[in-house]
Amino acid sequence: MELQVTKPDDWHLHLRDGDLLEAVVLHSAKHFGRAIVMPNLKPPVTTTVAAMAYRDSILKALPPDSIFKPLMTLYLTDNTRPSEIKLARNSGVVAVKFYPAGATTNSQDGVTDIFGKCFPVLEQMAEQNMPLLVHGEVTDSSVDIFDREKVFIETILEPLIKKLPQLKVVMEHITTMDAVRFVESCREGYVAATVTPQHLLLNRNALFQGGFRPHNYCLPVLKREVHRQAIISAVISGSKRFFLGTDSAPHYRTRKECSCGCAGIFNASVAISLYTKVFEEAGALDKLEAFMSFNGPEFYGLPRNSTKIVLKKSPWRVPESYAFASGEIVPMFTGEMLEWLPCDI
Ligand code: DOR
Ligand code: ZN
Numbered sequence: 001m002e003l004q005v006t007k008p009d010d011w012h013l014h015l016r017d018g019d020l021l022e023a024v025v026l027h028s029a030k031h032f033g034r035a036i037v038m039p040n041l042k043p044p045v046t047t048t049v050a051a052m053a054y055r056d057s058i059l060k061a062l063p064p065d066s067i068f069k070p071l072m073t074l075y076l077t078d079n080t081r082p083s084e085i086k087l088a089r090n091s092g093v094v095a096v097k098f099y100p101a102g103a104t105t106n107s108q109d110g111v112t113d114i115f116g117k118c119f120p121v122l123e124q125m126a127e128q129n130m131p132l133l134v135h136g137e138v139t140d141s142s143v144d145i146f147d148r149e150k151v152f153i154e155t156i157l158e159p160l161i162k163k164l165p166q167l168k169v170v171m172e173h174i175t176t177m178d179a180v181r182f183v184e185s186c187r188e189g190y191v192a193a194t195v196t197p198q199h200l201l202l203n204r205n206a207l208f209q210g211g212f213r214p215h216n217y218c219l220p221v222l223k224r225e226v227h228r229q230a231i232i233s234a235v236i237s238g239s240k241r242f243f244l245g246t247d248s249a250p251h252y253r254t255r256k257e258c259s260c261g262c263a264g265i266f267n268a269s270v271a272i273s274l275y276t277k278v279f280e281e282a283g284a285l286d287k288l289e290a291f292m293s294f295n296g297p298e299f300y301g302l303p304r305n306s307t308k309i310v311l312k313k314s315p316w317r318v319p320e321s322y323a324f325a326s327g328e329i330v331p332m333f334t335g336e337m338l339e340w341l342p343c344d345i
Pocket of ligand 1: 014040104105135217218219220249250263264265
């Protein structure tokens with residue numbers, strides 16, 4: 001069995017820099033036409049100049065004949081200026097990422113009060129039609145980690161959208177039925193969500209299967225089965241509000257398997273097989289192409305990719321790990337058999 005689909009894009013990706021960038025970028029470039037590249041480097045990508053330099057280093061890490069296109073983002077801080085947004089827009093930066101300070105990897109320079117100093121920047125973004133990409137979790141240590149997305153929606157996202165309805169917002173890597181309901185309740189074309197393979201395939205039991213599983217640890221953390229089911233229903237509904245964003249977030253094995261392991265799942269090499277698995281198991285393969293290849297570009301006002309890929313039902317084993325000169329990376333579904341193999345035509 002074979003399935004031809006328009007080449008997908010990844011609307012949420014961590015490519016890192018230096019050795020790690022060189023190690024992982026080919027996996028994304030092999031499978032995706034474009035990717036929105038997250039700016040949470042050390043130091044973060046807070047200016048247009050830094051975003052352009054980062055883009056150059058990504059392009060340099062690719063083979064000369066690659067047509068993979070990195071789409072760049074800026075990291076929002078309390079000190080970002082509205083003039084930076086204009087400059088970014090004119091330089092081809094596609095979006096701005098909002099990390100609540102302390103929410104996740106390299107978010108320490110993130111926003112402390114989105115309704116305060118940042119507001120003129122958000123107004124400028126709405127004017128420039130520049131989407132805000134949101135890591136939707138509160139950071140209050142008194143809020144249970146499994147409730148942080150829901151509380152973020154109630155206390156930050158809903159009020160923000162009421163105050164600035166013209167702002168385009170992507171709720172990244174949604175993990176709850178609350179997020180699904182919220183996104184569905186908003187104006188189509190203004191609020192959308194990316195969905196990862198891990199939040200479609202795993203519930204929080206996967207963190208503790210026969211012992212602690214650091215390679216299934218990401219943020220927002222995996223949730224209960226009812227939430228996973230709600231996210232599956234959302235993506236197979238055919239709604240344009242949901243699209244592919246892997247949140248592939250590589251960390252070296254040594255940084256995952258240690259006393260304070262990093263959050264992030266490396267899935268760039270398996271993502272398309274995994275999304276296909278989800279849609280097949282839900283009897284919704286007819287909805288897969290729009291989710292992977294149409295809804296994202298439509299939201300961002302970009303053309304669809306013009307090339308196609310073929311998904312072959314041809315079992316293959318996910319490598320246990322990928323070894324690079326700089327270290328080893330363990331992929332999602334390490335060592336397991338997958339049914340669908342994505343191939344170029
Ligand atoms: O699991 C995650 N890893 N979640 C994020 O929000 C950041 C990412 C990373 O950069 O490692
Ligand atoms: Zn991410």
